[in-house]
């Protein structure tokens with residue numbers, strides 16, 4: 001869509017190849033996602049869209065090609081590492097964490113929670129608690145936005161399909177929270193949370 | 207269940223008095239239930255909170271117990287140094303088993319852990335120079351025993367309670383206290399850990415590993431940690447087991463004991479640490495109680511009867527309270 005120069009691209013995918021035994025699922029796919037854009041990947045069933053998404057997000061190791069996310073080569077990196085660089089994805093089959101409360105589904109998405117390491121739970125309890133408070137605030141704000149406040153303490157498995165899909169967009173929580181942090185830190189409105197939303201839309205197009 | 211058996215067989219002499227005596231409550235049920243509480247708390251962390259199926263807990267317990275015993279008896283190391291070393295060895299063994307298999311689907315870990323546990327047990331049966339084989343491991347030729355340090359403490363503790371006015375105290379009372387204090391401390395720590403962001407990630411991994419990875423969590427590392435902690439708890443349970451028996455021998459570590467641990471989980475309920483203690487107490491009251499009852503049948507028949515009763519109890523529980531004593535019903539019916 002956006003016809004900006006490559007410099008404006010937050011995601012550059014080049015010549016990605018992935019085969020499963022005899023099936024050539026992805027055969028040299030290339031595309032770019034411009035910052036702030038909504039980009040769609042379309043094709044008939046079995047065209048290899050999901051496979052390409054899995055290679056781009058690290059869930060499948062690609063055979064060949066390159067994936068550059070915000071200037072960093074992430075091809076064949078493990079998914080959790082790519083996710084930490086800001087790659088946000090959902091799944092074709094919605095993955096809400098059914099036996100966890102909605103609020104936990106939200107707070108889980110926050111990056112940079114030192115308390116996710118057992119060591120820090122013991123050694124840095126204050127930092128863990130401080131971050132947890134921020135994360136919770138952001139999560140509650142988002143639940144309000146999605147109109148999910150009433151069900152915050154319900155198991156995610158009890159939500160409707162549509163509500164679950166909204167919940168899966170929880171990854172926005174951390175982008176917004178990070179943007180808010182950055183604003184506070186720099187004292188200006190620099191990173192626009194709408195960028196994050198655009199990124200989510202790009203991922204959700206899967 | 208015990209009363210039920212009695213009620214159905216009124217003409218037979220059933221000595222129910224045995225069930226209320228202190229030796230039974232503290233020695234047979236109390237100590238063993240406490241040991242298996244610690245043992246099954248590790249399983250609860252794995253199965254209830256991380257979603258990984260560890261069928262090798264008896265093997266990790268064996269590694270802990272044998273490592274401690276061998277270090278004390280064969281190398282002359284102090285009991286107090288041998289214990290932490292044995293925990294390190296058991297954890298290392300757990301990680302070794304987990305490293306190749308935790309990347310694969312859940313059932314592979316189940317297969318690999320049960321195989322690893324059997325390898326440990328068969329090794330223990332055959333490496334006689336080191337483990338004493340089926341005779342078991344207790345003392346060196348010059349009478350250095352793995353439980354020397356504990357016996358001193360135990361004697362001191364028994365003298366002390368006798369001084370307090372308990373004439374002829376139950377000899378297993380000191381072990382009973384230490385085991386249950388340990389179990390409660392472990393329970394409290396696990397309970398607190400489960401409420402931290404770390405615990406939240408574990409539960410996310412249990413729900414959906416891929417979703418957790420898509421959110422930037424290294425699912426594999428969390429599963430390894432869960433298995434490592436569980437192996438450490440199995441090792442601690444193994445030390446107490448060793449102190450509760452005359453010698454460390456392979457028959458204490460049969461796969462059966464891992465499944466008794468799973469029975470404890472089912473009884474107490476999944477994803478609940480307090481339920482583990484209750485489940486273990488019920489389990490060992492059933493197993494121990496049927497041993498105490500004096501029925502006119504052979505020992506083998508009575509041994510079989512024990513597990514029939516345990517099995518019936520589990521079936522009844524599944525029928526009337528499938529979530530276990532403390533499990534949450536919602537958590538059973540939800541899920542994708």
Ligand SMILES: Nc1ncnc2c1ncn2[C@@H]1O[C@H](COP(=O)(O)OP(=O)(O)OP(=O)(O)O)[C@@H](O)[C@H]1O
Pocket residue numbers: 020023024025043044045046047048049050051052092
């Ligand atoms: N894990 C796998 N192992 C083997 N073959 C696979 C695997 N995943 C996908 N394929 C094959 O790769 C091809 C592309 O599948 P993919 O799921 O990427 O299509 P898609 O474009 O997402 O289709 P849809 O629109 O139906 O979701 C198909 O032929 C599929 O059978």
Ligand SMILES: [Mg+2]
Pocket residue numbers: 049050051092
């Ligand atoms: Mg698809």
